[in-house]
Every structure is written in C-alpha cells, then in structure tokens.
Amino acid sequence: MAPYESDGSTTAGAAEERRAARGRKATRYAVPVAVIGVAAATIGLVPALADSGDPDLPDITAQQLLEKIAASDTERLSGTVRISTDLGLPDLGGLESGLLSGGPGSPSASGSGDGEDGGSAADPSTKLTELAAGSHTLRVAADGPDRQKVSLLQDGSEYSLIHDGKDVWGYDSASNEVYHSTVATGTGKEREKVPATPKDLTEEALKAVDDTTSVTVEGTAQVAGRDAYRLVVKPRQDGSTVGQITVSVDARTGTPLKFTLTPASGGAAVVDAGFTKVSFAKPDASTFDFTPPKGAKVTEADETAAELPEHGQKSPGAPAGDLDGLKVIGEGWTTIASFDTGGSGLPTADAGGGLGDFLGSFGDQVKGDFGTGTVFSTRLVNALITDDGKVYAGAVTKEALVKAANAAK
Amino acid sequence: MSRAETGTATVPAGTGAAVRSPRALWTLGLLRSELSVTFRRWRTLALLGVLAAVPVLVGIAVKIETGDGAGAGGDAGGPAFISQITNNGLFLVFTALAATLPFFLPMAVGVVAGDAVAGESGAGTLRYLLVAPAGRTRLLLTKYAAVLAFCLAGTLVVAVSALAVGALLFPLGELTTISGTRISFAEGLLRALAIALVVAASLIGVAALGLFVSTLTGSGIAAMATTVGLLITVQILDQIPQLHALQPYFFSHYWLSFADLMREPVYWDDLMKNLGIQALYAAVFGSAAWARFTAKDITA
Numbered sequence: 141m142a143p144y145e146s147d148g149s150t151t152a153g154a155a156e157e158r159r160a161a162r163g164r165k166a167t168r169y170a171v172p173v174a175v176i177g178v179a180a181a182t183i184g185l186v187p188a189l190a191d192s193g194d195p196d197l198p199d200i201t202a203q204q205l206l207e208k209i210a211a212s213d214t215e216r217l218s219g220t221v222r223i224s225t226d227l228g229l230p231d232l233g234g235l236e237s238g239l240l241s242g243g244p245g246s247p248s249a250s251g252s253g254d255g256e257d258g259g260s261a262a263d264p265s266t267k268l269t270e271l272a273a274g275s276h277t278l279r280v281a282a283d284g285p286d287r288q289k290v291s292l293l294q295d296g297s298e299y300s301l302i303h304d305g306k307d308v309w310g311y312d313s314a315s316n317e318v319y320h321s322t323v324a325t326g327t328g329k330e331r332e333k334v335p336a337t338p339k340d341l342t343e344e345a346l347k348a349v350d351d352t353t354s355v356t357v358e359g360t361a362q363v364a365g366r367d368a369y370r371l372v373v374k375p376r377q378d379g380s381t382v383g384q385i386t387v388s389v390d391a392r393t394g395t396p397l398k399f400t401l402t403p404a405s406g407g408a409a410v411v412d413a414g415f416t417k418v419s420f421a422k423p424d425a426s427t428f429d430f431t432p433p434k435g436a437k438v439t440e441a442d443e444t445a446a447e448l449p450e451h452g453q454k455s456p457g458a459p460a461g462d463l464d465g466l467k468v469i470g471e472g473w474t475t476i477a478s479f480d481t482g483g484s485g486l487p488t489a490d491a492g493g494g495l496g497d498f499l500g501s502f503g504d505q506v507k508g509d510f511g512t513g514t515v516f517s518t519r520l521v522n523a524l525i526t527d528d529g530k531v532y533a534g535a536v537t538k539e540a541l542v543k544a545a546n547a548a549k
Numbered sequence: 550m551s552r553a554e555t556g557t558a559t560v561p562a563g564t565g566a567a568v569r570s571p572r573a574l575w576t577l578g579l580l581r582s583e584l585s586v587t588f589r590r591w592r593t594l595a596l597l598g599v600l601a602a603v604p605v606l607v608g609i610a611v612k613i614e615t616g617d618g619a620g621a622g623g624d625a626g627g628p629a630f631i632s633q634i635t636n637n638g639l640f641l642v643f644t645a646l647a648a649t650l651p652f653f654l655p656m657a658v659g660v661v662a663g664d665a666v667a668g669e670s671g672a673g674t675l676r677y678l679l680v681a682p683a684g685r686t687r688l689l690l691t692k693y694a695a696v697l698a699f700c701l702a703g704t705l706v707v708a709v710s711a712l713a714v715g716a717l718l719f720p721l722g723e724l725t726t727i728s729g730t731r732i733s734f735a736e737g738l739l740r741a742l743a744i745a746l747v748v749a750a751s752l753i754g755v756a757a758l759g760l761f762v763s764t765l766t767g768s769g770i771a772a773m774a775t776t777v778g779l780l781i782t783v784q785i786l787d788q789i790p791q792l793h794a795l796q797p798y799f800f801s802h803y804w805l806s807f808a809d810l811m812r813e814p815v816y817w818d819d820l821m822k823n824l825g826i827q828a829l830y831a832a833v834f835g836s837a838a839w840a841r842f843t844a845k846d847i848t849a
Binding site for chain 2: 168176179220277291311315424426427
C-alpha cells in the first residue's frame, strides 16, 4: 500500500478496507489448498474404497482346493503380472545379473576368449534372470500348450519370449536383437520353463508338499478383480528359512493368481508375484505371430548353446543336480545340498588377493566341529563354504547349516 | 474458451454489468492476440527452431553411424527406439520425442510459461492489459491457453521434423511394435500422432508450474530461470532411489510412459498415471496462480 494511506485521519477506514482485502486474498489462497486436500484425499481414499473386502465364498478344504488346482485346465489366458523379488542379495547392479546369467560379462565366459560377444542380448537366460531382483511387470498370454508369450516390460522397451508351435523367439526391442530356437532341440523347451507366472511358482511349491508341510485354506481374497481362496503352505520343520507361502487361487477356474513367499525372519516377501489384470478369453492370434524385424540381429540357439554353461539356469534354492559329488542331506523343506569343490574353499586374502577380501566381506565367519568357514546369507538361501572346500547350501538357517556340516564331519 | 464457458467464468467485481456476447468476443480476441504475440516473438521461433533441429541431428548421427551397412548399435544405450531407426524412419519420431521430452521441450515450455505474466509485468505492459474489461481470471486463462498451444506446437514441430528427416534418410513401411507384433504403416502413423499428443499433454504440469512462478515475480528472467531450475531439480530428484516413495508425484516421473503406446496391446496404467498427475499439477498450480494473480497489486 502506498505510504500516504497510513497517516492522518483516514486510518480507520483504510485499515478496515485493508483487512477486508486481506480476507479476500486469504479466501482465494484457500482454493489451491482445497485442491491439494481433495487430491490427497482422493489418492488416499480411492484405493481403500475400491477394496471391497474379502469376498464371500463357500468353505472348501485344503485337499479340495489342491484338487481344484490340479484339475484346472486353464489354457487360454492373458494378463499382467507384477513380480517383486527381494532375496536380500547385496545390490551389485548390473554385475549381479551378469554373474547370475553366466552370459557375456561373467568371469567364466570372458575367460573363454570370444565370450565377450558370444551371447545375444535377446537370449532368454540373460533376460529372465533379471527377475531375480527388484520389481518387474510381465505380460503373459497363453493359448493352448503350443502358443505362449511372456513379455518383460521395461522403460521404453520390452523383452518378449514367444512360443509359437515349434519356434521359440526371444525379441529384445531395446537392442533390436532376436534369439531363435526350436522346441525340438530340447534346450529351448527347458529355457522357457523359467518360473515367472504365479501358476509356475505354485507348481514348484506344491511339488514339495508332503508330510513335512502343513497346507490350509485361510480365508479369501480378491486378486485382479477376481474372487480367490488363499491357500497357505507352511513348513512343519524347524530350521527352514521359509516362513510361509500364500497362494491365491481363483475360485472359479482354480488358476493360481498370486504367489507370496514370506521368510521365517519376517519382513517383506521374498517373492511376490501376482496378476494385476487377468482375462480368460482367447488372446488375439496376432499376439503370437512373430517375424524378425528388418535389420534385427538374429542369433540361433545352436550358435550359443555350446558357449553357455549349465549354471545360472537354476532357480535359487533348487539343488544343483548335475554337479559332481553332490549330496543331499535331510528331506522336505530343510533339504541341504552339499558338495565338495575339491579346492581350498574361498580364495583367502593371500591366495585370491582383493577378490578374497571382497567376497569375505559379504559373509560371516563361523566355527564348529567341522572347522571354520564362511556363511553367505540371503533372506531365503544360506550357504556355508568351509575352509576345506565343502559347500552346504539350502533354504535353511545358519545354525542348520553348521549342524549339517558338523554331522557330515 | 467456448461461448458457454464464458457465461459462468468468474469475473472480478466491478465489471459485472458488461453484456454477455461482447465478453465472449473479447475472450476470443484476447486469445487470438495472445497467440499471435507468443508465436510472433523471435524467441519463440528460435525455441521452435532448436526443437526442429534435434531430430535432424539425431537422424544424421544415426545415418553416419550406420552408413557402412552395419546394423544399428547393438548396445541398448541412448534414447528409446534408437536401434530401430535404420529399419524404419518412423521410429525417428519416437526417438526424437524421447530425446526432447526430458529436457528440451519442458525447458522451452518453461521459458514461455515463465514469461507469460512476469514478462508483461517486467515490460510494464501488464497494467494496460488489465485496463481492458477482460478481467484477471480471463487474462490468466488466456495466458495458460497460449502456453498450452505452445506445448502442442513444440511437440508437433519435433514430430513433423522427425517424420520428414526419417522419411528422407531411412526406409518407411510396416513396423514392429516393441512387443514384437507387426502393425501397418498407417497404424504406425496414428500411433505416432497419439504419442505426440500424449507428449504434449505431459507438458501441462510444467506449463501450470511455470505460470504460477510467473505470477510470483515481476521479472520474466527470474520466472524462467526458476521454472527451468525446478525442472532440473525434479529430474535429479527423480533419479535418487531413496526418494522412491515421493517420485510417483513428480510431474516428470511418468513422462517416458508414452512408449507404452508402442506396446501391443497398449499398456495403459502408466499413461493414465501420467495424465492424472498432469491434471493434478494443472489444478493445483493453476488455482494457486489464479489466487496469486487475482489478489496481487499490479504496479507495473
């Protein structure tokens, strides 16, 4: 306000006017504040309101539900799967997926000379191991046993694995590379069996169901807008790092819609894979049509098969069946795989130089009747490498590993 | 603004006695003059020129890189879609938009939006604009409409320039979506248009933010610098993993979701989130700009 207004006899009237003006201004600023309030309330409340609670479904026993899953003959389906994995691995960024995949960039491949460009960016084993860490969105579509498609959605690009009849195509749109194999060769068939959908994961989990396991039906849930039963699978034995596995099974079709594995140590789920959208209609036929785009680099499976070592294909926790000297200790959930590397254990600071220190920093030193060793822990799988070169690994606690090592001595 | 809207538009006290139809004409006239002022500025033309040059540079660079007959670089670096350009010139449109959206486009919008009110104020012309019986609300809406028109124009300039360069340097034809399915060239063009519109809509938030900043100060340069500074800050914060809980509310977080239009079937989730967040920013900063502009003392 201009200075002359504030002196002399006009004060009373001007002050009142000013107060009124200030009031009007305050009212105006209430509008953006109200907009923010409404937006915050909408963001907070809409998901809560949309969650219509657990559906009412007729009671069912665990046995009936297992039969329902087994009898489920869903062959046509399409949908979006959100998969989050938190194994508690140290975050090594790209190095991690390079090591896991055994593809280009891993120490073993680069040792073979031409390993640098031997693999293709579109190789399924390179891509799908990315799922081992972080959150990913997948799209799945299936039409019978011969036509399936899994796409890994990435920022501005997509990796698709398409199975159409005898052909298996991997297409990486970011690098415009294509990987091709045929199912008849066998290797292709194995590779597309990387468990990614809730159904695959459930089948893996239910393989382990025996008398060491408790299976119950605990209530219902809504997954991707469909009513589902919650099947809870829990190990009965002590010493397992698996807390429980919850599978939401579609009430109508018996298709597993959501799979959650919680560790015994509590906290966030180690694996959480569930449909966010699902449809049981026949997917568009063009979904499975694939011809390599012009100019794309096509890698045939046979070219790389020889270079790709066997490791890296295993899902975490699966015993490495083809390693020499492998022994399996225990049964059910507390199975421990053990083998003798024949070497002298971990490279120590003297032998391995910096690498030994680096690896050692991730593990904990343990002592027992067996001697000394290093335990590497993740939230699900623990591994004990003794100083005399024996390896014990399993989805069991550290104590169980030491006990197994002591017993084997 | 349409005729119907003007009837209910908020008009500051004092002009209430004016007749309806002249008011509508006024609004149209105001918008027209605002648009011509914006687009006749040398600065605006220079910004559009820079935007048009980006696809040319990208196209020539890719052409030179792959001129010896080799395929596009196998590594996945660079903006999205860059590896497909050599096979289909239409992909240059997507690459150019992916390259300009994070910085060039919003910077240009920030310059135009930041200058909208503060520039007039700094040049001493704002009070003359307010002498006209248009009212502050309508003036602000017109300014915002002009900025949005610039968002659309800027995006289309990039897209059209990229399409022209792509058609000149590379083959056109059927294209492969990033999901691996094929679509015809006509459908590809439609998707390119849809992507350009989504990219233009992605700039709504920055435009509203710039307009609000512009009402805060009397200096056009200060408003532009603040808007562009905010843009850079938000982009940096969006890269910090520790802030992942906040990031979905940044206006730039879902910008690159326009690539989802190239999936088959289209993945709508992130696109919708992007449009929602832009609408939210427009509502919040638009109303804040309105509150500030209609309540402030205009001295210049």
